[in-house]
Amino acid sequence: MPLDSATTAQQRADARTGQDEREVAGLDALELGPQRLVEPNGFAVWGKRLWDASWPKALALVLVLGAWQAVVWSEWKPEFVFPGPDKVLPVLLGEVTTPRFWEAMQVTMQRALSGFALAVVVGVLVGVAVSRIKPLRAAIGSLITGLQTMPSIVWFPFAMLLYGITESAIMFVIILGAAPSIANGLVSGIDYVSPNLLRVGQVVGLRGIARYRYLIVPAALPTFVAGLKQGWAFAWRSLMAGELLVIIDQQNSIGWALSQARTMNNSERLLSYILIVLIIGIVIDIFFSYADKSIRKRWGIST
Amino acid sequence: MTPVPKDAAAPASPTGTADPPAVRIHDLVKVFGRGKHTLTALDGLSLEVGKGEFVSVLGASGCGKSTLLSLVAGLDAPTAGTVTVGGHRVSMMFQEAALFPWLTVGSNIELPMKVRKVARAERRRRVEELLALVRLSGFSGRLPHQLSGGMRQRVALARALAQDADVLLMDEPFGALDAMTRDILHDELERIWRERDLTVLFVTHNVREAVRLGDRVVLLSSRPGRIIEEFPVVEERPRRIDSVEVAARAASITDRLRAEVARHAA
Numbered sequence: 001m002p003l004d005s006a007t008t009a010q011q012r013a014d015a016r017t018g019q020d021e022r023e024v025a026g027l028d029a030l031e032l033g034p035q036r037l038v039e040p041n042g043f044a045v046w047g048k049r050l051w052d053a054s055w056p057k058a059l060a061l062v063l064v065l066g067a068w069q070a071v072v073w074s075e076w077k078p079e080f081v082f083p084g085p086d087k088v089l090p091v092l093l094g095e096v097t098t099p100r101f102w103e104a105m106q107v108t109m110q111r112a113l114s115g116f117a118l119a120v121v122v123g124v125l126v127g128v129a130v131s132r133i134k135p136l137r138a139a140i141g142s143l144i145t146g147l148q149t150m151p152s153i154v155w156f157p158f159a160m161l162l163y164g165i166t167e168s169a170i171m172f173v174i175i176l177g178a179a180p181s182i183a184n185g186l187v188s189g190i191d192y193v194s195p196n197l198l199r200v201g202q203v204v205g206l207r208g209i210a211r212y213r214y215l216i217v218p219a220a221l222p223t224f225v226a227g228l229k230q231g232w233a234f235a236w237r238s239l240m241a242g243e244l245l246v247i248i249d250q251q252n253s254i255g256w257a258l259s260q261a262r263t264m265n266n267s268e269r270l271l272s273y274i275l276i277v278l279i280i281g282i283v284i285d286i287f288f289s290y291a292d293k294s295i296r297k298r299w300g301i302s303t
Numbered sequence: 304m305t306p307v308p309k310d311a312a313a314p315a316s317p318t319g320t321a322d323p324p325a326v327r328i329h330d331l332v333k334v335f336g337r338g339k340h341t342l343t344a345l346d347g348l349s350l351e352v353g354k355g356e357f358v359s360v361l362g363a364s365g366c367g368k369s370t371l372l373s374l375v376a377g378l379d380a381p382t383a384g385t386v387t388v389g390g391h392r393v394s395m396m397f398q399e400a401a402l403f404p405w406l407t408v409g410s411n412i413e414l415p416m417k418v419r420k421v422a423r424a425e426r427r428r429r430v431e432e433l434l435a436l437v438r439l440s441g442f443s444g445r446l447p448h449q450l451s452g453g454m455r456q457r458v459a460l461a462r463a464l465a466q467d468a469d470v471l472l473m474d475e476p477f478g479a480l481d482a483m484t485r486d487i488l489h490d491e492l493e494r495i496w497r498e499r500d501l502t503v504l505f506v507t508h509n510v511r512e513a514v515r516l517g518d519r520v521v522l523l524s525s526r527p528g529r530i531i532e533e534f535p536v537v538e539e540r541p542r543r544i545d546s547v548e549v550a551a552r553a554a555s556i557t558d559r560l561r562a563e564v565a566r567h568a569a
């Protein structure tokens with residue numbers, strides 16, 4: 001074992017207590033058990049991780065398609081209202097090769113990402129303020145949790161009153177939807193930093209900014225990422241509701257395409273876009289789960 | 304093997320010189336809480352630890368040992384009395400290793416030096432040196448959760464030493480380890496204490512451990528904690544925890560400790 005040779009070389013050099021040292025190395029080697037020091041080829045690992053993360057989703061997709069086809073075969077609704085995957089999937093494939101789709105996609109993702117980014121900024125600022133300032137915590141700590149339970153669609157009438165039919169109205173609702181979860185994740189992350197680690201920080205001499213940089217922020221990271229993930233889910237829902245309700249100058253977007261398909265009674269397109277929304281959600285969830293898992297692995301929270 | 308009363312015990316400085324004590328604790332009082340719900344953890348505890356001395360502190364659970372160490376480390380403020388460490392740098396090791404799980408072993412040890420703005424090359428060199436000292440060379444890139452409990456405690460020791468402290472406070476650092484690992488760590492601690500000329504205040508539940516390591520064993524009363532007796536340990540080093548001499552001295556201290564616990568329970 002490469003790990004052993006490093007210690008034994010040093011042991012031979014030190015002849016005085018050589019006996020004891022060999023004992024230690026022997027014990028340590030046992031305690032560690034067989035463990036590879038050199039990770040196998042990066043690509044292979046990455047590919048395997050991707051596969052591990054994606055096969056359950058692929059299976060889910062197959063189950064959904066199967067159930068869907070079964071309902072169609074049961075002739076619950078006429079086929080022009082509720083077409084099967086055999087009708088919808090070709091339309092979906094055709095749709096994703098049109099520039100119109102990519103334009104819609106771009107608009108929607110841009111809104112999603114900038115809205116989410118703003119929500120992160122607001123959430124972090126509020127979270128830091130609440131966790132640092134005692135009276136503020138007493139005052140709005142529970143308010144944040146309350147906000148989290150609000151269905152974000154409730155905010156749209158008010159947002160439209162404030163901003164009219166504009167991007168800002170959509171952003172407003174995304175932020176209100178996502179920021180509370182993000183702030184909450186940060187606050188509880190900071191709250192539950194282990195007191196043992198805090199004491200070590202004190203002994204080691206961590207103060208002020210350094211205390212945040214080397215201790216509080218990394219210690220709060222797992223909970224914060226969980227908050228981000230939840231915040232994203234709220235942001236995405238708010239955005240979809242927003243694009244259906246707040247239609248700006250016939251601006252092309254995923255939500256717009258959905259409502260267009262409905263007004264034209266085009267079931268195939270409508271279902272295609274529902275699938276697209278589902279797929280985007282799943283892809284982003286994979287990303288967050290991956291981040292979550294690698295953090296947990298490094299922290300040794302789970303193996 | 305008669306216990307020496309507190310007042311008669313001269314600080315057993317191994318160097319034998321008249322150095323001023325490294326740690327001077329005078330009439331220390333710590334009261335937790337306010338109003339009706341107060342709890343006196345320490346009540347008038349005085350203790351001097353000579354430079355380079357190894358003092359073991361023994362006492363029943365809840366008698367205020369951890370409180371004493373936090374006060375000496377400056378993690379908490381005393382209600383009354385003083386702690387003087389006369390320009391010495393103090394570091395502390397806890398019962399749990401409490402390594403930062405997101406940092407590698409090397410970075411954990413490096414952190415105290417980073418805080419003190421030690422140059423990077425110097426830090427790297429010192430980390431290697433400390434890893435060798437605690438016999439973990441080659442483990443620098445490991446993460447804490449990949450180590451065994453005993454190895455984690457050794458990393459925590461290296462981190463404590465990285466603070467360049469000459470006074471080391473240890474709060475039951477080996478309490479959670481099996482007897483064999485603990486035995487090995489006793490040897491290593493003794494070696495490092497010698498090599499680095501450290502002053503150690505070592506808290507434990509374990510009477511034999513106290514005798515195995517200490518120049519002096521200080522016995523605390525049940526809460527509120529104060530010193531009821533001191534026992535100099537004159538046996539030759541290196542001692543073995545299972546030797547007859549250590550066992551005999553431990554037995555006499557255990558009797559005294561038992562009497563104290565019984566008195567308190569009655």
Ligand SMILES: Nc1ncnc2c1ncn2[C@@H]1O[C@H](COP(=O)(O)OP(=O)(O)OP(=O)(O)O)[C@@H](O)[C@H]1O
Nearest residue numbers: 335336342344363364365366367368369370371526
């Ligand atoms: N922050 C605190 N607030 C209130 N009471 C405390 C606090 N810290 C300690 N105490 C009390 O002070 C007493 C002494 O506690 P301490 O932790 O020093 O005991 P100990 O001797 O280290 O015990 P053990 O051997 O079990 O670790 C205990 O009764 C404990 O309940």
Ligand SMILES: [Mg+2]
Nearest residue numbers: 368369370474
């Ligand atoms: Mg304690």
